[in-house]
Amino acid sequence: MPAPPTTLRAEPRRLLRDAVRRFLGGVLHCAPDAVPLVSQPGEAPRVSLPDRRIFLSFSHEPGLSLAALHAGGPVGVDLMDLAQAASLEDWQALASDYLGPRALAAIRHRNPPSRPKAFALAWTSQEARLKCSGLPLEEWSEALEARLAGCECIELELPAGYAGILAYQRIS
Incomplete structure (x- = not known):
């Protein structure tokens, strides 16, 4: 809304x-x-x-x-203003600390104009999975990644200038 x-x-x-x-x-x-x-x-x-x-x-x-x-x-949902993502000077440190080495590498391999959206999608994915799992924001670890593995993520279609993810738990 x-x-x-x-x-x-x-x-x-x-x-x-x-x-x-x-x-x-x-x-x-x-x-x-x-x-x-x-x-x-x-x-x-x-x-x-x-x-x-x-x-x-x-x-x-x-x-x-x-x-x-x-x-x-x-369920978990998170969104980010892409202008905010583009203005982050310390995005690499944030990605390293909170998103993990794979996400950091994937963002770094994007061309510079597409990095803010890639960062925003990775960040909102992590936040949505944390919310879905009932966990607070914490630094990335293999143990945390394993705890979040039961969440499926869907990229949301949002108004221009925003990125967001919906996460829900897979039911086996």
Whole structure:
């Protein structure tokens, strides 16, 4: 959904949560205020119903907010402003520390004009998989990569200037 072009997150968060409640109210045939949206610091937001849970994930950038809903299991979504990615002077250090050697090599092998988008997609993929797995941001390790291996990622079609990924857990 379009979001206010502000770096302050309280208003976009409120607007997105209101939109999710309105949507789910229609699906669940109840008033938006009756949608039991549970959001605790350090935990993924969710809708907790007596007979099921609906998993949620939110992401915000100035001008755009995303929500992902999944009744089948955990979900994660993340987006990045490509101008922000292009302005990162320390992208190589960030990629090395948080995305791992394969991602760093893949980004380095891109031609310079396409590196910001490649970095943004790698970063949002990592963030979405972390959210889907219920994990905080942490430095890359082989052990972390193994923990995230159960997530499938889909590149989102977003307005120009943004990159984003949706992650969900594979169900065997």
